[in-house]
Amino acid sequence: MDLASFVYLGVTFGLFVIFALIVIRTYNKKNKDKGEVAKYNMLDDD
Amino acid sequence: MEKQNYNYAIVRSFVVWSMIWGLVAVLVGVIVSFQMVEPGLNFPPYLTFGRLRPIHTNAGIYGWAVGVIFATFLYIVQRLCKTPLWSDKLAKFQLYFFNATIIASAVTLLLGYTTSKEYHEMEWPIDVMIIILWVVFGLNIIMTILKRKDEQMYISLWYMMAAIIGVAILFVVNSAAMPVSLFKSYSAYAGTNDANVEWWFGHNAVAMALTAPPLAMFYYFLPKSTGVPIYSHRLSIIAFWSLIFMYLWTGAHHLLWTPIPDWIQTLAMGFSVMLIAPSWGSVFNGYLSMNGQWHQMRENYLVKFLILGITFYGLQTLQGPMQAIRTFSAFIHYTDWVPAHIHMGTMGWVSMICFASIYFMVPRIWNREIYSIPLANLQFWLILVGQLIWSISLWVAGVLQAGMWNAMNSDGSLTYTFMETMVEMYPYWWARAFGGIIYLFGLVVFIYNLYMTVKKGEPTAVTTATAEGRV
Ligand code: HEM
Numbered sequence: 001m002d003l004a005s006f007v008y009l010g011v012t013f014g015l016f017v018i019f020a021l022i023v024i025r026t027y028n029k030k031n032k033d034k035g036e037v038a039k040y041n042m043l044d045d046d
Numbered sequence: 047m048e049k050q051n052y053n054y055a056i057v058r059s060f061v062v063w064s065m066i067w068g069l070v071a072v073l074v075g076v077i078v079s080f081q082m083v084e085p086g087l088n089f090p091p092y093l094t095f096g097r098l099r100p101i102h103t104n105a106g107i108y109g110w111a112v113g114v115i116f117a118t119f120l121y122i123v124q125r126l127c128k129t130p131l132w133s134d135k136l137a138k139f140q141l142y143f144f145n146a147t148i149i150a151s152a153v154t155l156l157l158g159y160t161t162s163k164e165y166h167e168m169e170w171p172i173d174v175m176i177i178i179l180w181v182v183f184g185l186n187i188i189m190t191i192l193k194r195k196d197e198q199m200y201i202s203l204w205y206m207m208a209a210i211i212g213v214a215i216l217f218v219v220n221s222a223a224m225p226v227s228l229f230k231s232y233s234a235y236a237g238t239n240d241a242n243v244e245w246w247f248g249h250n251a252v253a254m255a256l257t258a259p260p261l262a263m264f265y266y267f268l269p270k271s272t273g274v275p276i277y278s279h280r281l282s283i284i285a286f287w288s289l290i291f292m293y294l295w296t297g298a299h300h301l302l303w304t305p306i307p308d309w310i311q312t313l314a315m316g317f318s319v320m321l322i323a324p325s326w327g328s329v330f331n332g333y334l335s336m337n338g339q340w341h342q343m344r345e346n347y348l349v350k351f352l353i354l355g356i357t358f359y360g361l362q363t364l365q366g367p368m369q370a371i372r373t374f375s376a377f378i379h380y381t382d383w384v385p386a387h388i389h390m391g392t393m394g395w396v397s398m399i400c401f402a403s404i405y406f407m408v409p410r411i412w413n414r415e416i417y418s419i420p421l422a423n424l425q426f427w428l429i430l431v432g433q434l435i436w437s438i439s440l441w442v443a444g445v446l447q448a449g450m451w452n453a454m455n456s457d458g459s460l461t462y463t464f465m466e467t468m469v470e471m472y473p474y475w476w477a478r479a480f481g482g483i484i485y486l487f488g489l490v491v492f493i494y495n496l497y498m499t500v501k502k503g504e505p506t507a508v509t510t511a512t513a514e515g516r517v
Contacts, residue, residue, distance in 0.1 A: 001309065005307075005309065008310075009313075012295060012313075015291055016291065018291075019287055019288060019291045022283075022284070022287045023284055023287075026280050026283050026284055027280065027284075032280075034198070035279055035280040035283070036278070036279045036280065037198050037279075038196070038198040038199065038200040038201070038279050039200070039201075039269070039275040039276050039278075039279040040275055041196050041198065041200070042126060042200045042202075042266070042269065042270075042275070043269060043270070043273075043275055045125045045126060045128060
């Protein structure tokens with residue numbers, strides 16, 4: 001594997017870390033109610 | 047709630063034009079399916095399979111699907127953000143430029159100008175037009191989102207933004223080319239790099255044009271049609287980010303067993319299998335949103351389209367990862383199995399969602415009740431049966447073809463010549479053409495129903511059950 005391959009895999013891994021942080025934030029107990037508000041608000045756009 | 051001055055005129059225009067291009071796409075599709083069984087129907091130089099086939103695919107993707115994306119995004123963004131469009135003038139420009147681009151594409155393809163890159167056949171001047179079009183569209187949507195009234199963004203808006211940004215990046219990177227004349231250019235990439243970039247574009251066009259936008263529509267129109275919220279907004283957010291994270295690495299599954307580096311192929315294979323999770327995250331979210339509402343499958347034609355649509359998405363995203371596994375790919379790649387996969391996606395998943403979205407919007411943007419719900423139900427069955435005949439016949443054909451290609455005699459020679467394997471395909475290709483005609487008929491019923499709605503439909507109070515589809 002050359003340098004380009006390592007960069008490719010490095011970017012993949014970096015994105016994975018960002019993704020993991022998003023999961024933790026979304027499923028954090030503190031954000032539970034806030035995370036579901038939008039689905040009720042959207043019904044009320046008429 | 048404060049009354050907003052939403053721009054529905056532009057939505058109406060995109061609905062009409064997308065249906066016109068959709069009709070062209072399906073009509074040309076039926077013609078090319080007959081050209082395959084009856085070669086005498088090719089009329090060189092313009093009306094040959096080679097020239098008409100890209101017109102079919104491009105009219106389908108860029109005329110029909112993107113046309114509905116424009117219509118629905120411009121509708122949804124105003125509703126969800128509770129604010130009118132950022133710029134009506136840009137939207138109008140987008141409409142004219144969209145049709146100019148589609149017409150220019152069709153004419154140049156008929157004349158034989160092509161880059162020969164699949165789903166990116168148009169030559170560089172049209173690439174420039176497409177980029178301008180997309181920037182204008184994207185700018186208008188993103189600026190409207192920025193002036194939204196609610197802080198929390200509903201999941202549809204996330205998918206819409208992903209589609210806008212994703213398509214822009216993919217298209218620009220894959221367009222890189224050196225023009226040598228007005229209608230001829232050479233790709234900026236060479237050899238396997240070119241193939242890798244092309245399929246990175248190709249598969250993510252599936253992700254950003256044929257997955258993210260229909261998901262945006264599904265998440266908006268399902269709860270609107272049933273009257274109950276989606277099961278979990280947080281699940282939809284996680285499914286969204288994982289889909290975005292995974293899709294970008296899967297393009298090379300189109301290039302298994304080719305000279306591109308083995309590790310890229312393996313990475314693509316791994317990520318393709320992982321894609322089952324986010325895809326089914328949305329499928330489960332859709333099904334679970336129907337808890338206590340399944341009776342609406344019988345009573346509400348919109349729900350039928352939407353739930354069948356998401357079901358085909360689920361099937362598509364199980365079949366796709368299977369095809370991305372090396373051993374399976376070795377069997378089905380280059381066979382008729384693959385077009386069957388594509389058409390379950392386009393005629394089943396994408397179009398079912400587009401039909402439902404248009405049916406939902408029409409009573410609201412024209413203030414007319416749908417002319418005939420029995421006709422909408424008839425259309426549902428016609429497109430379902432047409433698509434199933436199409437796909438099932440070509441899955442069977444694909445397996446037969448693969449079996450015949452791989453059959454060997456005891457001395458190691460091939461059992462069948464290529465011509466013998468082709469001759470076996472004829473009954474299946476006839477069945478496909480027949481399925482296509484049924485689907486086309488369904489589309490004509492759809493267009494007739496909407497035409498009559500606009501011409502003769504009863505004026506509607508949009509909050510009535512009929513306008514919601516609940517009848
Ligand atoms: C998890 C999701 C999916 C995966 C992993 C996947 C995988 C694949 C693979 C491996 C192929 C190449 C088959 C071959 O040539 O051997 C393919 C082709 C294709 N798929 Fe899917 N698929 C997925 C979902 C979808 C969806 C939702 C659509 C929507 C319409 C779609 C549309 C297509 C198209 C248009 C092609 C044909 C490309 C060509 O012209 O060669 N796929 N898919």
